[in-house]
Amino acid sequence: MIPLAQLRRSVRDALGYLRGQPDVTEAEVFAADNNNLTVRLNYTSHIPSNGVEEPKSLEAFGLGVRVALATPQGTKSGFGSETADLSLGGVQRALEKARKGAVLDQEFISLPTPALHGPTLRGYHDPALMRATGNGLVKLGWRTLEGALDVFNSSEELLDLAGSPEQLPRQGLILGGDVMILQERMAIGSFHFHRVQTDESTILRSFATAMVERQEAKGTGFYISGCMDAAATAAGAEAARNAIGGMGGVRVPTGVYNVVLGPQAVAEILEWVLLPGLELSSFYAGVSPFMGKMGALIASPLLHLYDDGSLPGLAASKAITDEGLPTGRTQLIENGELKGLLSNYYECQRMLRDPAGERKLGAPPERVKEAIAPRNGFRTGGGGGRNFDAPPGTTPTNLFLSTGEGKTTQELLEAVGDGLYIGRLWYTYPVNGITAGDFSGTVVADSFVIKGGRLAAPLRPNAVRLNDNVLSLIRNVLAIGKEPRGTVRWDSDQVTWAPEVAVKGLRVEEIGGSMEGVYASQRGG
Numbered sequence: 145m146i147p148l149a150q151l152r153r154s155v156r157d158a159l160g161y162l163r164g165q166p167d168v169t170e171a172e173v174f175a176a177d178n179n180n181l182t183v184r185l186n187y188t189s190h191i192p193s194n195g196v197e198e199p200k201s202l203e204a205f206g207l208g209v210r211v212a213l214a215t216p217q218g219t220k221s222g223f224g225s226e227t228a229d230l231s232l233g234g235v236q237r238a239l240e241k242a243r244k245g246a247v248l249d250q251e252f253i254s255l256p257t258p259a260l261h262g263p264t265l266r267g268y269h270d271p272a273l274m275r276a277t278g279n280g281l282v283k284l285g286w287r288t289l290e291g292a293l294d295v296f297n298s299s300e301e302l303l304d305l306a307g308s309p310e311q312l313p314r315q316g317l318i319l320g321g322d323v324m325i326l327q328e329r330m331a332i333g334s335f336h337f338h339r340v341q342t343d344e345s346t347i348l349r350s351f352a353t354a355m356v357e358r359q360e361a362k363g364t365g366f367y368i369s370g371c372m373d374a375a376a377t378a379a380g381a382e383a384a385r386n387a388i389g390g391m392g393g394v395r396v397p398t399g400v401y402n403v404v405l406g407p408q409a410v411a412e413i414l415e416w417v418l419l420p421g422l423e424l425s426s427f428y429a430g431v432s433p434f435m436g437k438m439g440a441l442i443a444s445p446l447l448h449l450y451d452d453g454s455l456p457g458l459a460a461s462k463a464i465t466d467e468g469l470p471t472g473r474t475q476l477i478e479n480g481e482l483k484g485l486l487s488n489y490y491e492c493q494r495m496l497r498d499p500a501g502e503r504k505l506g507a508p509p510e511r512v513k514e515a516i517a518p519r520n521g522f523r524t525g526g527g528g529g530r531n532f533d534a535p536p537g538t539t540p541t542n543l544f545l546s547t548g549e550g551k552t553t554q555e556l557l558e559a560v561g562d563g564l565y566i567g568r569l570w571y572t573y574p575v576n577g578i579t580a581g582d583f584s585g586t587v588v589a590d591s592f593v594i595k596g597g598r599l600a601a602p603l604r605p606n607a608v609r610l611n612d613n614v615l616s617l618i619r620n621v622l623a624i625g626k627e628p629r630g631t632v633r634w635d636s637d638q639v640t641w642a643p644e645v646a647v648k649g650l651r652v653e654e655i656g657g658s659m660e661g662v663y664a665s666q667r668g669g
Contacts, residue, residue: 145274146177146205146230148342151331154207154230155340159333161235162211168239169219170212170255172334174466175230177205178529179327181278183285185320185352185380187292189313196285199278206230208523208532209238210255213246222246225533253493256467256518257336263470264454265463270371273346276325284323284350284377292319292354292380299388302356316357319380323350326637328530332468341468347459347528347637350376353589354383356391362589362605363387364568366408368630368639370459386567386590393604394593395654402563402622403650404556406590410545411631411640412572414449417583417614422449422476423538424487424516426578427504428495433581433615434482436506438515442482443618446547449477451486453519453541459630460541460639467521467536474519477618484512488521488536528637543640550626556646558597559623564652565592565599569610581615586655612651622646 155173162171184197208225224241226234296302296317297309306312326347333340350367363386365379405413426432434442453462453471462471467489475483487495495501495516501509509516521536551559567590575582587610591603625643632639 145179145203145327145329148329148331148344150230151175151177151329152340152342155331155333157232158207158209158235159335161232162209162239163335165239167213167215168211169214170335172210172255172332173207173235174330174332174523174532175207176328176330176530176532177203178531179203180529181276181281181325181327183278183281183323185285185289185322187289187317187319189315189317195289196282199281201278204529204531206532207234207238208534209235209242210535211239211242211246212252212255213243215246218248219252220246221249221252223535227533251494252490253497255334255336256469256489256521258338259469261470263463265456265461265471268456268461268463269344269346272372273325273348273370274327274344276327276372280372281323281325284374287374287377288323288350288352288380289319290380291377292352292384295381295384295388301388301391305359315359316355318355318357319352319383321350321352321379321383323376324348326528330466330530332464332466334468337468341464343463345462345530346370348373348376349632350379352379352383354380354387356387359391360604361387361390361393361602363390364408364589366631368459368632370457370461390589390602390605393602393607395604395607396564396593396652398654399652400649401652402560403647404560404563404565404594405645405647406565406567407629407642407644408631409566409569409585410642410645412569412585413583413614413617414543414545414640414642415540415633415638416572417574417578417581418618419486419540419543420574420578421581422485424485424491424495425538427485428491428498430504431577431579433579435504437482438506438512440482440506441480443477443480444621445480446621446624447477447480447618448546448548449544450475451520451540451543455542458542458639460637462541465519465521465536466523466530467518469518469521471541472517472519474515474517484515486520486538486540487516487518488538489518490536491538492516492518524636540638543638544628545624545640545642545645546628547624550643551623553625553644554597556623556625556644557594557599559646560594561597563594564603565594566610567591581613583610583612583614585610606655608652608654610650611653617647617650620648622648
């Protein structure tokens with residue numbers, strides 16, 4: 145990867161060139177290098193397979209330029225980028241793109257100016273993870289696969305079904321997923337900052353999905369870390385155990401159920417459905433379901449939700465944002481009350497000057513300035529990373545859901561009584577836009593029927609979906625667990641630290657059809 149010193153020097157030289165351009169009144173230069181190392185898991189017991197695919201490496205570096213331009217029509221703002229070129233020529237081409245795309249934006253105030261305090265994190269990334277190569281990743285991949293195979297081969301339940309160890313492969317044992325390392329380096333400077341700032345961050349992610357195909361059973365495992373951690377290989381064994389535990393799955397009819405949501409299911413609903421309504425841009429546009437409710441009760445008093453990118457030792461922590469501002473804690477919901485919003489510099493500045501700001505927020509913007517401070521201005525893209533080819537958006541870092549007094553899993557099951565445990569959701573998305581709060585998500589694995597406060601039987605994967613409303617969900621929380629677990633979406637490096645959550649009265653709809661006939665034909669029955 146490109147050394148931080150070289151990124152810093154490129155930004156400094158670019159700013160020197162831009163200061164000499166007569167029409168450039170403000171300028172910001174962001175240079176970054178992102179390296180994504182991925183090894184795929186691809187094992188099938190009954191079909192020839194490689195088990196672990198060769199590692200794939202995707203490195204992208206370049207620079208982005210944001211400028212304010214003096215024109216006869218007024219001040220225009222523009223952005224341009226150049227890939228794989230940190231030279232002066234790359235800066236010139238990026239500037240030309242910014243000039244061509246510049247627009248008159250009446251809501252543009254300025255490019256980011258320095259915060260009152262600096263970042264609190266120093267040297268927080270793991271050098272070993274930053275130095276990791278494909279060889280080390282392949283070893284992690286094989287250990288992940290071997291852990292799953294050890295579980296499969298030692299399972300008494302599977303051996304009973306197969307009749308002998310030699311017949312185990314005929315059960316259709318499958319493991320898929322990936323182990324991924326993301327290495328990020330960036331440098332940023334502008335006319336407003338006294339010096340060029342740099343940052344580097346890393347994340348290790350491991351995902352696995354296991355299946356016992358003949359038993360129509362599926363299980364998942366995952367692990368997230370900010371260091372080179374061998375524990376990531378446990379995802380394979382976890383997925384295999386969960387698949388075995390899912391054998392003999394039953395179907396349930398459409399209805400309203402009390403539910404315990406597992407950490408992954410909680411994260412899916414938070415990130416895809418709830419969080420867009422907790423961004424300042426949604427309030428400015430008038431599309432948040434919480435318009436005018438700053439300081440009001442919007443959820444169960446049990447619920448706390450905050451984002452903090454400055455916590456040491458966590459996988460999604462970063463010293464500075466991609467706007468050169470320090471990360472920190474934003475309290476979103478406290479005791480069920482709306483307390484803050486995720487924001488970047490542009491969104492914060494235009495809300496502070498919006499004549500309708502008090503009506504939109506429910507409080508004068510200047511009075512809640514700290515609650516909407518720009519701590520989340522990142523340039524994220526598909527696959528994660530700190531991308532040079534886009535201006536900043538708004539992205540969470542470490543998103544925490546918590547409560548005052550958390551419960552054990554058994555206490556959550558007892559709070560539900562009779563209902564469902566939903567361990568994993570897939571294809572979760574808002575319905576009717578984010579304002580309505582409606583959402584849908586398919587239950588794909590790691591789920592159970594609850595009877596009398598106990599897990600009674602596994603729930604067949606892909607047999608039901610949740611169709612409900614996130615606004616009523618957060619109001620109808622029965623209890624919240626005490627053990628948060630880090631989860632991450634496949635295409636990002638933000639992390640949600642979520643415990644299990646018990647919820648009253650979620651709508652579950654049965655998905656018609658069954659694969660039973662297909663597997664019966666494969667068995668010759």
